[in-house]
Amino acid sequence: MAISQKRSKRKVTGGRYRPWRKKKLGELGSRPVLTKIAERKIKKVRTIGGNCKFKTLFEEAANVYDPKTKKYVKAKILSVVDNPANRNYVRRNIITKGTILETDKGKARVTNRPGQDAGIQAILQ
Numbered sequence: 001m002a003i004s005q006k007r008s009k010r011k012v013t014g015g016r017y018r019p020w021r022k023k024k025l026g027e028l029g030s031r032p033v034l035t036k037i038a039e040r041k042i043k044k045v046r047t048i049g050g051n052c053k054f055k056t057l058f059e060e061a062a063n064v065y066d067p068k069t070k071k072y073v074k075a076k077i078l079s080v081v082d083n084p085a086n087r088n089y090v091r092r093n094i095i096t097k098g099t100i101l102e103t104d105k106g107k108a109r110v111t112n113r114p115g116q117d118a119g120i121q122a123i124l125q
Contacts, residue, residue, distance in 0.1 A: 002028055002029075003028070003029035003030060003031065004023065004027055004028065004029060005027050005028070005029040006023070006024075006027040026048050030045075032115060033055045033056070033057065033114070033115030033116075034089075034092075034094045034115075035056045035057065035058070035059060035094065035095040035096070035114040035115060035120075036057070036058050036059075036092075036093055036094060036095070037058070037059070037060060037077050037079070037080070037093045037095070038058035038059075038060060039058060039060055040056075040058060040059055040060060040061075041056075041057045041058040042054050042055065042056055042057065042118050043055045043057055053116055054117065054118035055115055055116065056114040056115065056117070056118060056119060056120065059077065059095070059114065059119065059120050060076065060077060061074050061075065061076055061077060061120075062074075062075055062077055062101060062103060062108065062110070062119075062120040062121070062122045063075075063119060063120065063121050063122065064103060064105055064108045064122045064123070064124055065121070065122070065123045065124065066105070066124050067123065067124065073105060075103035075104055075105040075108065075122075076103060076104045077095075077101050077102075077103055077120070078101075078102045078103060078104065079093060079101070079102045080093045080094065080095060080099055080100070080101060080102070081100040081101065081102050081107060082099070082100040083095075083096060083098070083099045083100070084098045084099075085097075085098065085099070095110060095114050095120060096110070096113070096114070096115070097110055097111070097112065097113045097114075098110060100125065101120075101122060103122070105124065106124055106125070107124070107125040108122035108123060108124050108125060109122060109123055109125055110122050111123055
């Protein structure tokens with residue numbers, strides 16, 4: 001069965017909303033993309049209006065911003081140190097927004113959503 005992102009069939013009170021149209025393709029959802037540390041692999045997905053989203057399935061490097069020098073540097077990701085989204089993601093090395101990564105440049109926090117953007121952007125801690 002497809003994952004739907006449309007309004008619930010039930011009201012807060014428990015009453016029913018009457019269906020006023022059929023399902024639309026734009027209301028279709030998808031499973032979460034659990035970005036892991038490995039050789040880079042990106043999936044291209046068509047969205048509304050013919051636009052595209054690039055889902056990062058695997059990534060081994062991140063664009064890390066250094067506030068001291070005010071420059072971006074490409075850094076190799078070594079491991080996941082902390083993940084505020086789910087503590088089990090740390091041992092599985094899954095990267096989401098807000099994840100603290102151990103890189104060869106030091107610890108960095110992910111600032112973008114790897115499941116919806118191509119690549120990983122981070123800022124040094």
